[in-house]
Amino acid sequence: MIDIVQKLDELNLKNKKYIIFDMDGTLIDSIGIWNMIDKKLIEEYAGITIDLDSIQSERDTFLHSNQDSDIYLAYCEYLIKKYGFSIQDSNELLKIRWDKSGEVLEDEMDFKTDVVELITKLKELGFTLVLATMTTQVQLDIYSQKNKRMLEQMDITEVFDLITRKEDVINKKPDPEIYNKIM
Numbered sequence: 001m002i003d004i005v006q007k008l009d010e011l012n013l014k015n016k017k018y019i020i021f022d023m024d025g026t027l028i029d030s031i032g033i034w035n036m037i038d039k040k041l042i043e044e045y046a047g048i049t050i051d052l053d054s055i056q057s058e059r060d061t062f063l064h065s066n067q068d069s070d071i072y073l074a075y076c077e078y079l080i081k082k083y084g085f086s087i088q089d090s091n092e093l094l095k096i097r098w099d100k101s102g103e104v105l106e107d108e109m110d111f112k113t114d115v116v117e118l119i120t121k122l123k124e125l126g127f128t129l130v131l132a133t134m135t136t137q138v139q140l141d142i143y144s145q146k147n148k149r150m151l152e153q154m155d156i157t158e159v160f161d162l163i164t165r166k167e168d169v170i171n172k173k174p175d176p177e178i179y180n181k182i183m
Contacts, residue, residue, distance in 0.1 A: 019122060020182065021160075022173075023133035027115050028143070031056060033108065037100050038079070041093070046083035058082075063172075071134075071172050072097070098138060105139060106146045116153045123159055131156065131163040132178045140165060 013019075024030050035052040038059065042048050059075065068074035076093040079085060087093050122129060133140075143150050144157045157163070164178050171177045 013125075013127070016127070018128045018130060020130045020132050020179070021119075023131060023135045023140075027111055027119075027131075027156075028109055029112055030105070030109060033101070033104050034059070037097060037104065040100065041079065041085075041097060042083050045085040045087050045093070048083055067171065067175075072136075101139075102142060105142045109143065109147055110149050111153060119154060119159055128161045129159060130182055131160045131165075132173075132182055133164070134166045134172050134178075136166045 021027060032052075035055045038055045039050060039052060042050055042055070062075055062078055063071060066074055066078075073090055073094050076090040076097060080088060080090060080093060085093065087096075119129065140156070140163065144155055145151075150156075162182065164182055166172075169175075169177045169181060
């Protein structure tokens with residue numbers, strides 16, 4: 001385990017007051033879970049087996065090149081068209097995708113190594129902590145109310161002074177809207 005205090009000293013945060021974190025990929029690693037969910041959807045609704053690396057690559061390409069305000073709905077439309085899903089309503093597929101993810105996020109998601117120690121130490125040092133995430137409120141509710149493993153370690157709604165999420169902005173990252181809103 002790394003020495004958090006030593007690493008923080010190396011960052012020279014003396015003149016900083018605010019620290020902004022992302023959720024997915026920074027505090028948690030949900031990519032593998034979304035790969036599994038998408039794999040199940042493709043198998044169930046298109047009858048096609050695809051490897052997890054291909055799913056991640058395709059989703060990353062789609063998400064980086066698409067600026068729709070509801071990126072998750074647009075991604076469901078993409079899946080339906082690309083794989084010829086038996087289900088044709090993207091809203092219905094999105095609901096199914098959220099439903100499938102809920103149980104997995106509740107039972108399997110955890111913070112990345114050393115995250116809780118880092119956040120706790122930053123809070124003790126008096127920093128204002130902000131979460132800027134494209135995670136939805138539904139997912140945040142799972143992490144902060146239903147996921148016992150995460151709750152036992154840290155309640156994100158208590159440690160972060162401000163949480164800005166997908167529903168608070170129109171444009172997804174890397175558009176600066178979420179950061180402008182925070183400021």
